[in-house]
Amino acid sequence: MTDLPAAARRPAENAVPTRPKRAVIIGAGFGGLSLGIRLQSLGLDTVIVERLDGPGGRGYQKRTPDGYVFDMGPTVITVPHFLEELFRLERGQPALDGPDFPDDVRGAERVKTGDSGGPRTRDYVQLRPILPFYRIVFDDGTYFDYDGDPENTRRQIGELAPQDLAGYERFHKDAQAIFERGFLELGYTHFGDVGTMLRVVPDLLKLDAVRTLFSFTSKYFQSDKLRQVFSFETLLVGGNPLSVPAIYAMIHFVEKTWGVHYAMGGTGALVRALERKYRELGGEVRYGAGVQGITVTDEWGRPVTRPVGPRVARGVTLESGEELPADLVISNGDWANTYLKRVPAAARLVNNDLRVKAARQSMSLLVIYFGFRDDGRPLNLQHHNILLGPRYEALLREIFGDKTLGRDFSQYLHVPTLTDPSLAPPGHHAAYTLIPVPNAASGLDWTVEGPKLVDRVYAYLDERGIIPGLRDRLTHSEYVTPDYFAGTLDSHLGNAFGPEPLLVQSAFFRPHNRSEDVRNLYLVGAGAQPGAGTPAVMMSAKMTARLIAEDLHLSLK
Structure with missing residues (x-):
């Protein structure tokens, strides 16, 4: 077992310096990689364990045998100075104490689009500003270009x-x-x-x-x-x-x-850049290393039998059976499943089964990844497109409240090859379209409903002239449903974004980045504070790093 936390020990004067603290981060998504960079800069020794065969988590990138590259998840990059902060960090220089935002952002009247990423960012990835941010297409065919x-x-x-x-x-x-x-x-x-x-x-x-x-x-x-x-x-x-x-x-x-930005090569290129920075700082990543459980004992290393008294995270056990001891454990995985599946029930007083299961989870998604021939007809589309159906409020109530599939749908259509042709074979486009759907609490059978909804979406894009003749031009098609989020990404009820951001699940009422139940256990990412979305997840990493530095009495400079 590992030593007691630094706060519980009183080293003798002139004692030999202790080894760097060892941290295990569960999940190599944006939150895990961002926090890994920050922990390495704090002087910790960090290993990220990831269930998938590559980095990204929800931001995983898939390459197909026929030459397409698809970002599986987030595609909208904002607040590029958050990335510049990460790429500037060095071992022993965590820079957690400085101002969080530039001085010139208050009262901004016009969007800033000139410098898409600072000088250190450009050493790792090329960001390109996207204008308009979104084309919002209404059901009557009119649209609003929001820039x-x-x-x-x-x-x-x-x-x-x-x-x-x-x-x-x-x-x-x-x-x-x-x-x-x-x-x-x-x-x-x-x-x-x-x-x-x-x-x-x-x-x-x-x-x-x-x-x-x-x-x-x-x-x-x-x-x-x-x-x-x-x-x-x-x-x-x-x-x-x-x-x-x-x-x-x-x-x-x-x-x-x-502004809104795009990483050339796709979001996957940004993920790989973060992984590269993390490794340069001495961090370790292990893929195909799913976590079976988080090891929790009392303060003296004995098994925990009841949810009172001292409880301390000591490491993780992988699905392979291998045990990884650690001084700190941080989960970038789904908040609900972190507690329900990986922390012993006897160690959970605040995040108990009743509380976790009662929390409302976000909706899920059906996402279609497709490639099609460029037949010379111009696409009246932008990089990011929001295609709104005939109903707005009623559809939202069906998805979030009734948890039913409506007769219509809205979608976010992403066509990155309008900006970056490298994601598809010559003469082709790569795209994905994302349709909000109820999470698994609906009880829908996606082996039945998935193919039917995919057909309806293709028909809509084709027949409404969004992508004319799409069904004849298709050269690649695949999709994921809430089953992917529940299975491959291990999200409770197949949620796509963590706990739903309701008022009663925000700020103090959102899961805490420092576990209330287990000492030396922390959370980072979409399920923790402040919430979902790539900028919020990077903010979450900085917040969690500050808490860890505070608990270990480390300098923030």
């Missing part, structure tokens, strides 16, 4: 719903205030106790940030289309616009302040 530029936004609102121009000015002002308080000032706050939460409640009430996002948006816009334009983004982090708190209006400003 974060207020003047262009005003022009399009004037054409689409001129009665809402004044409302947009008020929305812009109020969303900016939420962004400055909720993201710039509170973004890195770890809500580990009730007092921290209570201190910010008055500000959130003053900003009207606790009502639902869709209700908040509806205050400013009469047009149903504009209500959709300024509320849909939470679906990209697993949130229902009808139920997430209005503090998520800050996403609008996060994107317009720093």
Whole structure:
């Protein structure tokens, strides 16, 4: 067994320096790799164990025998200075104490698109700004190109719903205030106790940030289309616009302040860059190394038999049976399954079965990865496209509340070969389209429903002229359903984004990055604070690194 934590020992004066602390991180997704870089910079010795055969987790990249490259998960990169922070770190120079945001971001009026990644980032990966951020296509065929530029936004609102121009000015002002308080000032706050939460409640009430996002948006816009334009983004982090708190209006400003970016070679290229940086700092990664359980004992190394008294994480046991001792264990895996499957029930007082199973999980996804011939007809599409169906509120209620498949659907269509032709064979496009669907609590049989929904989606894209003649031009087709998230990614109920970001599952009420149950056990990633989405996951890594440094009495400089 490993030694007791540093805080529990009192080394003698002039004692020989102890060895670096050893940390095991479960999962090589964005959160695990970002935290691994930060722990190596803190001077720890870190090993990441990953169940899959390569890095990325939800951001895994697949290469097909016929020459296509598909990012399996996230494709939207924002806040590039978060990446620059990671690529600048060096062993013994954790840089956790400095300002979290540049000084020039308050009051930003125009999106910044000039420098897509700092000098250290460019040593590892090429980021390219994407404009517009999204093309939002309505069911009647009209569309709104959202690029974060207020003047262009005003022009399009004037054409689409001129009665809402004044409302947009008020929305812009109020969303900016939420962004400055909720993201710039509170973004890195770890809500580990009730007092921290209570201190910010008055500000959130003053900003009207606790009502639902869709209700908040509806205050400013009469047009149903504009209500959709300024509320849909939470679906990209697993949130229902009808139920997430209005503090998520800050996403609008996060994107317009720093832009939306694409990593050339796909998100997989960014994942590989993070892995390279981690290895350069001395970190170890082991693939095909799923974790069976987290070893927990009492303070004296004895088995835990009841959820009271000292409980200490001592390492992990792999599915192969191999035991990896460690001083710290951090899970970048699914929050619910980390506790339900990998931490003994006798060691869980706060994150017990009742609490974990009662938490509402985000929706799931059906994602179709396809390749098609470029037959010379221009595609009236952008890199990122949001294709909205005829119903908005009713469809959201079916997905999140009723957990049923509706007669229609909305989708996010990603066509990266419009920016990066290298992801497909010459003369072809690679694309994926993502359809929000209920998680596994629905009881739907995806072996039956999956093929039927895929056929409906292809028919829609073809017959509506989104990609004319698609079914005849298809050269590659595969898809994943909630079964993939539940099985391959080991997400409880097949959720795609962790706990649903409701008001009662945010801040203090969201899973804590420092386990309340087991000393030396931490969480990072979409299931922890602050939440899902690539910028939030990188923020989560910095928050968890700060907690670890605090607990080990390490310098943040």
